[in-house]
Amino acid sequence: MKTPIRDFIKKYGRDNFVRAHMPGHKGKELIGCESDDITEISGADSLYEASGIIAESEQNASALFGCNTFYSAEGSSLCMRAMLYLCLLRSNCEKPRIFAGRNAHRSFLTAVALLGCDVEWLYDEKSPSYVSCDISAEQLENALKNATQKPVAVFVTSPDYLGNTLDIKALADVCHRYGVLLAVDNAHGAYLKFLPESRHPIDLGADICCDSAHKTLPVLTGGAYLHIADSVKDEFSDKVKFAMSLFGSTSPSYLVLSSLDAANAYLADGYRESLASFIKSVCELKTKLITAGYSLIGDEPLKITVDTAAYGYSGYDFAKCLNEQGVMHEYADRSCVVLMLTEQLKTDGLLRIEKAFSSVEKRAPITEKAPRFSLPKKVLSLSEVIKKPSKTIKVEESIGKVAAFGVASCPPAVDIVIGGEKINKSVADALKYYGFDNISVIEQ
Template identity: 30%
Template sequence: MSAWITVLALSGVHSGMVSILPDPAAAGPMNTDPAAADAMSADPMDSPTPYATALRQFAARDTVRMIVPGHSGDPSASPELAEFFGAQLLRLDVAPLVSGIDLGLYTPYERSVELAAEAWGATRSWFLTNGSSQANRIAALALGFFGSRDQPVVAQRSTHSSFIDGMIIAGLDAVFVQPSIDVELGIAHGVSPARLSAALDRTPRAKAAYVVSPSYFGATPDVPALAAVAHAHGVPLVVDAAWGAHYGFHPELPPSPVALGTDGPGAGHGADLVIMSTHKLGGSLTQSAMLHLGHGAYAEALEPLVDRAFVLEQSTSESALLLASLDLARHQLQTGAARIGASLAAAEQLRAAIRERGRFRIASDAFGVAAAGDPDADVAAVDPSRVSIDVGAGGLLGHAVRSVMLRDHGIQFELSTDACVLAIVGPGSHPDLGRIVDALHSLRADDPEVATSGFVRVPLPEPGEKRMLVRDATFAAATVVPAAQAVGRVSADSLAAYPPGIPNVMPGEVITAETVEFLQHVAAAPTGFVRGAVDPAVETLRVVAE
């Protein structure tokens, strides 16, 4: 009998197609793992996690893999990998284009993508294995060919550097609109509908609007109202919701930006394209992400462009591990309201404990959440899973606190500014709240390692004048000069304090003295890093040759 047979009972018939899977009898003994054995008896297309189920079925087989990856799914072939990660991970590390998984006219992979679109309220979704950075580049490429090539995008200035990378690749021009900024805490919020409207009024040839929601610190603008503004100006709205993958899966969370607005001035409007870093707060593995298409004529026009850009950006060796994690994380979010609620309660308990001690403040308490429908609202909601702690109020330096808390107390915060540290309580997470609060309050304001005494705070700089297109400046003849000599020159690099990775100077912008001071200040911080810098200390800068 052939080692390959048509399996009707296992794979089922979908859209007139029959999936082809290896014949169990011909392939040898099955894996004895009970969970894997149960999975083998199920039809992946009927499973709540079709791709992950099909992958588990394949991994459970005793298959001789004469194929990449080099470990061949055999723990004995790569004992160090097996010891480090576990044997099952190697078995699940399956190469693409396997019948019954992702090869065929209607596959478990495609069904999983469909389920993701349904879960987030999209008309279509794409699974990505290079993070929301890949999604941002895809969005920029699609926008580059949406409308005329010389039309700019009106984009939030605090966009992630990966969108700027996409602009460079696509040759896309942008007119930037500033979000509101808390200079004291070093936090950028959102763009208000009024500010976006004014920017679009000033840019009558704009072909799209691009905003961020939520911010790194959880500030969430009124996306339906922003969509209404964009649509009233005849352009689609693209939302970088990298930090909002969990939105819409619990009543205490804001709705998914993909879903259409139902109340207020944005009724009937939603984002047309949404970038989502699913691994951040959606529970999938690091570097996995999704891209979601909204509803309506703008989304319909963008779809073929996004699809082509996806093919250009897609790896031909996508990780099955990352793809399966997206499938599983989606189902976990859909069925995990109780777990999410428990984590949100833990985050609130942490905020309450910090408020009760009185030494530090919760930064988001001062974000000034506006009422629905306020055109000047830069913050319409705050993600309750984020706990932003103003340690500067207690005499401590945020960057130093983040470093010392990890080194001495084994507590890792997401990020820091001069004044704040940010804790994230992910869906299903149950951190030791007492340990966190006690360790934080054990840090003394008279300890020179963490104290703000004698420390000079450097505010976020205003961007310099734009003199060249991003792409032109990036590929122009350039020279490296001392930082002091770079002031007044045009930057050839995108330079972003990391985290959060928001460009402080872009290619084509004039470098200011304030920007140099800020970047050098960040580079000198205990956890500081400047993405795109010529040297770690930012002592030199690359500028367009004169």
């Protein structure tokens, strides 16, 4: 597959122009990648009005993903805002409603705050972690059946940070029966398209979704895709660029764009085979870990999420053991640790991970469970919250106060209590359990 952005940039470097244009480094090395870091010079196209090399590269990506694919140089965060904007275009009511899984990423919350819609949370009280939210088709159907106001769209996160996936096909069927869009935050699942049988949300019936290419494909941080299903192509495709430009920088990184472009060739040339073979090795490793007494969480092929509490460790302590063995984890909390793998780690990486796990001795399980919490009462909308001054106080003193925007840490950037909600005792207990001593609340 051709790589028009990459080729243009390389040729421009060879042609040795005097760079009388931005950026200010003029291609001279300070960290090493400056020569490839160009701007919208003649012939380089322009991301939000693409008609040249960027459009051609996006068409290549569209062919690979089998839908209508657009680049983001600012992650899925930008795509999420654009997705919500597009979905809201469907509504003609003043305060449109969205249904969303309660484990929505912070970028969804910023989108809601900026665009000003109502959110009804789909919540799974039984979920062992606030980072996950198992939404069944039945639960969604009940919510839609009983809705006082029909939502424009349902936003769900799949896979989640811990590697759990939802039954997107079943959720899409329900949504479509009710004439509602299904939008999927597939930030962690770009590679799902390339499994022997695709598990990509668009192939399973989602109308719109975003993938952080940089999370699971060999793409620089910031590279992401916004995908539009063929069923809503006519409605959305010609509005995507405007939607992205509403929230994105006018100087998207060409390093990131050229990385997305180069990934097309990588994906087209033997990636499916190398992914399948790597996943087989990961499955073998998972089996060995289970045999050694580890409990694993989730069904996402490229994540290893360990229930460290069952093995006798907090996720933080277990992560330290891995770090001492030269393995850096993606995420840890009180009860688990998450490793994100790709075929770039090769057999050697998997062997080192196996060795690190085998160096940790099993202990008596930690039986303390994460406290369940009841959904707090909403008293202010997110749009109102971001305009209010806030202050930081101790979690113990926060009961009865209204949470400010964004109390969670990143990762996973999922909030236990969402801005504008009144903090109750169960939420305060959950915050303490997850290690939050302080919280921002609205100044009264």
